[in-house]
Amino acid sequence: MFYPQADAQAGASRQRYVPLRTGANLPASIFNLFTLSTTVSYALDIWGGERRNVEGLAAQADAQRHALAAARLTLAANVVNTMIARAAYADEIAVTRELIALTDEQIRLTRAQVNAGASAYSAVLSLEAARASLDASLPALEQKTGEADDLLATLAGRYPAERAPPELSLAEIALPAELPQTVPSELVRRRPDILQAEAALHAASANIGVATAALFPGVTLSASGGFDATRASALFGAAGKTWSVGASITAPLFHGGALWYQRKAAIDAFDESSAAYRQTVLSAFAQVADTLRALDHDAAALDAQSRATDAAREALRLVTIEFETGAAGYLQVLAADQQYRQARLAWVQASAQRLQDTVALYAALGGGWGDSRQR
Template identity: 30%
Template sequence: MFKTMTNIQLKLSTSLSLATLLLSGCMVGPKYHAPPPAPAAEAPVVTYKESPTQFQETDGWRVAQPQDAMLRGKWWEVYNEPELNALEDQLNINNENVKQFFESFMEARTLIAQARSELYPTAGIGPSYTRSRSSSNLGVSGTANPGHESSLGSLPANISWEPDLWGRVRNTIHEQQYSAQLSAADLENEKLTEQASLAEFFFEIRGQDALQRILNDTVEADKKALELTQAQYDTGIGDRISVVEAQTTLQSVQSQALNLGVARAQFEHAIAVLVGANPSQFSIQVKPLLTNSPPIPIGMPSALLERRPDIAGAERKLAAANAQIGIAYAAYYPTLTLGASGGFESSSWKHLFDWPSRVWSIGPTVSETVYDGGLRRATVNQFITTYNSDVASYRQTVLTAFQQVEDNLAAVRILSQQILKQEQATSSAEEGLKLETSRYETGIDPYIDVVTAQTTLLSNQETLASLHVQEMTASVQLVEALGGGWDRTQLPTPAQVSQKLTKAETTIQK
């Protein structure tokens, strides 16, 4: 009795071990380790080279404190523009490009479920019924009962399963999970791009409104100057050329004022498309902007790799490429398929489900490619070169990220200092125009000198307004280069992207 039980236990243990081996298998191919962002080991960078903290000149734009802080969530709120905040909220809901990337992310998640389905057996049924008659003119033939009619009904069921012995299916699942994470990072990067574009267009409109106010004020001043020169000419004090010069100056500024409407309308239409609105039914109120860029927390350079969704996406693409190499290596190993089929078969419906009508078959199949002309080796080499290419792409993305941060840090810092000088130049031009106007009114200088002073002032005012716009758009680009309010902890995990889609996520849009 003891010996019998021991044999049973041994067989059961062997069966369980075999089942465990079939279910777990082994994983072939290289294990994934994220590569360093640069091929050469370098000392860690403590701060950005173009940060204002690295320069002795302290006037102008400053970064927010503390240095290791970063923007989070709705980064555009740092500009304290309620209208911009409302537009950004609309964009996050209604932007069609963002919706496209969201649906691509949903599609990537379905590919995980498709890959996971290969871990499980496949079962099916195929009931059939045929009525046939053989030919009576067969002569000498092996066909039984020539010229007779026959019926055959069958209700078969079959099941097959290919155990994932070498990790081909598991590597495929990992590849799709990493690809879904890449799609999630692409979605966040697209959101950031659209949000930054909206902010830039918004500040461009505010800049156009500021220029419009400057030109409108100039038009009014030029009208008064024309009235003065005309009155002097009518009374015989002035000359005709002064009147013509005043008319020319006024008409030129009026033309400039009209031209500003083109750019403003185009920026307004672009914002309408970004927020998913019909440009024909969308408008932004006129509000001149002449403010400085707010302090922005730039953080530490070492944190940039965790803040940019495009860098996170490039790294996930690497992980997916590594999984592809494992899939290619699995082709070197044999494939085991476990199959079974059974059912009922009878020439009459009456006896179809009788026990003697049963049929069945069961058995494993092992297949191995003996010769493929180098196909497997070429496939492995293909995915290795793809991986190496993705490594270079990842490192280039990192380098580009640092370049963009440094570029925009320099732009905001230098523009803020230029604005201070331009404000002084504009103030001097205003004083110069007042002095020249007084000299003209007292008959010391000709009117052409007043025109020159007016042109100088207008040019300085326009330059100052343009610099303010450049500084604001550069600060938006700096925020974008820093990754906005995103960080890598917001990237969904493989488990999260593998969750079953909800009914709302799979509803067809009307």
């Protein structure tokens, strides 16, 4: 790396030494040997391999940091989306139960008309079919609500049995004051997945430098010093001092093409990372464009549904006035009320869709569309 490397070593051994190894005709000796030494080495970064290695490690750390940010962003989006869905299911269940109550009242009054000979029995059957259809929709909504509660507990790091679902309605969830119509590229580039791909590309580039430097000679400076003694009590004596200073050059001569292929593999890995980065950027821009288009459609659909709900509410108000003055029957009031509840049900679904697409835009832009310094 950029700094010298230092290591310390201590050892104790019992040895049998044979002087014949050095040509001395002396008897073998058995003794204890205690050693303590420190070694310092420094590899001269002549070809920049160490610098590129440190650069690559830093890029890998950046990639992991951005991966963590992406996971947090995904978690936040999933939590909000699930809460929106849960609130929508609760509102749909409430409106459906109101529709069931209205349909029951219509059935009761229509049966009375049939018994009086003022209406055909087919009208009762039509209402009962509508009532059965409403009944059939409730279990699915309740199942979805339970699944949303379990998912919220899981996302919060709790067991489903420990869930504490929030009592939330769509009316309590507000849209941002302003939604962007167009998005500058700088906002998209701060997405964690793009930053992660960019860091991976940086690391791949650094690996090319490391592999290239390995093709050239390396120079290492080293120094060591320590003590040797046959008794532990004499380990730090002056007679046992040892030291060495030196330099070494290591040059690759023949590795069977391994170093060349390692460099080629690093270049190919860089090309792969470059393609992955480009694909990530293109996918990000496509996701943002799709989400903005979806929000435009959601706004139009929600506006139309809001107008339909307002019209149904006004119709109910007028029919109620007519009923109070004797100009309309109670069945007409129930029918107008039912139409209003159905319009509300459609409004709930349209509103939930727009909220979820807003969350999708928030995630697609890497956490919002305001100044990142203000977030």
